[in-house]
Amino acid sequence: MQRTLFLEEHRLFRDSYRHFVEKEMVPHYAQWEKDGHVARDLWLKAGQQGFLGINVPEELGGSGIDDYRYSVIMMEEVARACVGSAGGGMGLHNDIVIPYILTYGNAEQKPRWLPGMCSGEIISAIAMTEPDTGSDLAAVRTTAVREGDHYLVNGQKTFITNGLLSDLVVAVVKTNPALGHKGISLLIIERGMEGFKRGRLLEKVGLKAQDTAELIFEDVQVPVSNLLGEEGQGFYYLMRQLARERLNVAVGAMAACETALEITLNYCKQRTAFGKPIGSFQNSRFKLAEMKTEIEIGRVFTDRCIDELLQGTLTPETAAMAKWWTTDLQKRVVDECVQLHGGYGYMLEYPIARAYLDARVQSIYAGTNEIMKEIIGRSLGV
Numbered sequence: 001m002q003r004t005l006f007l008e009e010h011r012l013f014r015d016s017y018r019h020f021v022e023k024e025m026v027p028h029y030a031q032w033e034k035d036g037h038v039a040r041d042l043w044l045k046a047g048q049q050g051f052l053g054i055n056v057p058e059e060l061g062g063s064g065i066d067d068y069r070y071s072v073i074m075m076e077e078v079a080r081a082c083v084g085s086a087g088g089g090m091g092l093h094n095d096i097v098i099p100y101i102l103t104y105g106n107a108e109q110k111p112r113w114l115p116g117m118c119s120g121e122i123i124s125a126i127a128m129t130e131p132d133t134g135s136d137l138a139a140v141r142t143t144a145v146r147e148g149d150h151y152l153v154n155g156q157k158t159f160i161t162n163g164l165l166s167d168l169v170v171a172v173v174k175t176n177p178a179l180g181h182k183g184i185s186l187l188i189i190e191r192g193m194e195g196f197k198r199g200r201l202l203e204k205v206g207l208k209a210q211d212t213a214e215l216i217f218e219d220v221q222v223p224v225s226n227l228l229g230e231e232g233q234g235f236y237y238l239m240r241q242l243a244r245e246r247l248n249v250a251v252g253a254m255a256a257c258e259t260a261l262e263i264t265l266n267y268c269k270q271r272t273a274f275g276k277p278i279g280s281f282q283n284s285r286f287k288l289a290e291m292k293t294e295i296e297i298g299r300v301f302t303d304r305c306i307d308e309l310l311q312g313t314l315t316p317e318t319a320a321m322a323k324w325w326t327t328d329l330q331k332r333v334v335d336e337c338v339q340l341h342g343g344y345g346y347m348l349e350y351p352i353a354r355a356y357l358d359a360r361v362q363s364i365y366a367g368t369n370e371i372m373k374e375i376i377g378r379s380l381g382v
């Protein structure tokens with residue numbers, strides 16, 4: 001089915017980002033997978049070429065274009081080139097952290113951070129999850145105690161994307177632990193602040209080039225001027241922004257499904273068994289047909305969600321539906337695709353094997369799929 005989302009300017013942007021991915025990511029990807037993170041200069045190159053902070057006003061270093069479709073294109077192109085984990089950190093920076101600063105930052109904060117975030121000199125992260133709590137965000141234990149003109153921050157975060165490279169972290173902290181979720185605030189913690197340490201760079205099952213690390217805060221003095229928005233409003237800010245984060249995952253899932261099917265279709269046409277292409281066995285044709293059908297269905301729904309986000313009407317429930325359904329689909333699709341590759345599907349030199357490993361986390365992060373179903377279920381009044 002024809003996609004109706006994109007206009008000529010988006011097609012031109014897609015061509016230029018595709019070129020960037022092929023030139024600046026693909027040749028280095030194997031090394032980054034070994035390192036566990038991309039090179040810092042990738043960020044600077046992305047900044048120079050206008051791929052960071054597209055939605056940031058021009059006077060603050062961005063392109064001044066508030067159009068989510070550019071983010072969609074970037075997510076789709078890294079998936080298409082099978083270098084998704086090199087683009088994940090930038091997606092988080094562009095689509096999650098920058099919107100927090102644009103939405104809740106004040107007139108002094110925006111010029112302080114956004115130009116560097118657009119140039120790639122400031123890499124950002126968002127730190128919600130802690131060793132003892134992930135899904136239950138209200139139970140975070142990191143505390144920020146006000147002492148005059150600063151907060152004293154103590155706590156630990158884990159599984160943080162861009163954790164190692166980040167210069168600016170939007171940290172979810174309790175400024176008033178007695179108030180539960182009403183005591184949560186967002187505080188910007190910056191590289192170089194005394195007591196802000198990195199823990200381990202975590203070794204993951206997949207997404208090998210994506211930097212995922214632990215963060216430790218030990219008596220970090222964070223100026224009150226680094227508070228994002230109002231004290232005690234952090235939980236509500238997070239709830240408002242999470243729909244977009246969940247749609248991001250769905251967009252990545254659909255792009256990964258389409259890429260996996262394309263790779264597998266080519267393989268099925270070339271590989272022979274019993275004197276004929278493996279794609280011509282009825283089982284293979286049926287599997288490919290089923291996948292093609294479900295991917296089309298997922299694509300239409302996801303594009304409709306993108307449209308709703310652009311119109312400002314995407315609800316958290318619809319975003320949750322997109323997140324759980326597309327990521328479950330992705331896991332099924334890559335599993336079938338590995339099967340159709342036979343033994344080669346189990347070899348890491350084949351992109352489908354890496355796609356299989358990368359897919360597993362999709363139903364876990366950005367809110368587990370069980371939590372997505374809770375959100376949808378609650379909206380049904382049950």
Ligand SMILES: Cc1cc2nc3c(=O)[nH]c(=O)nc-3n(C[C@H](O)[C@H](O)[C@H](O)COP(=O)(O)OP(=O)(O)OC[C@H]3O[C@@H](n4cnc5c(N)ncnc54)[C@H](O)[C@@H]3O)c2cc1C
Pocket residue numbers: 125126127128129132133134135136158159160161162204207212361364365366367368369370371374
């Ligand atoms: C690669 C990767 C990158 C990540 N990046 C970030 C990041 O940048 N920033 C960040 O803050 N976090 C990040 N995370 C953390 C991620 O968001 C959490 O792992 C996720 O929210 C789940 O939390 P948890 O791991 O503590 O699992 P838990 O909350 O302990 O859940 C364990 C199991 O219990 C189930 N469960 C929990 N509560 C319920 C319930 N009410 N009903 C039904 N089932 C339930 C869950 O669905 C899950 O199956 C990342 C994680 C990974 C793996």
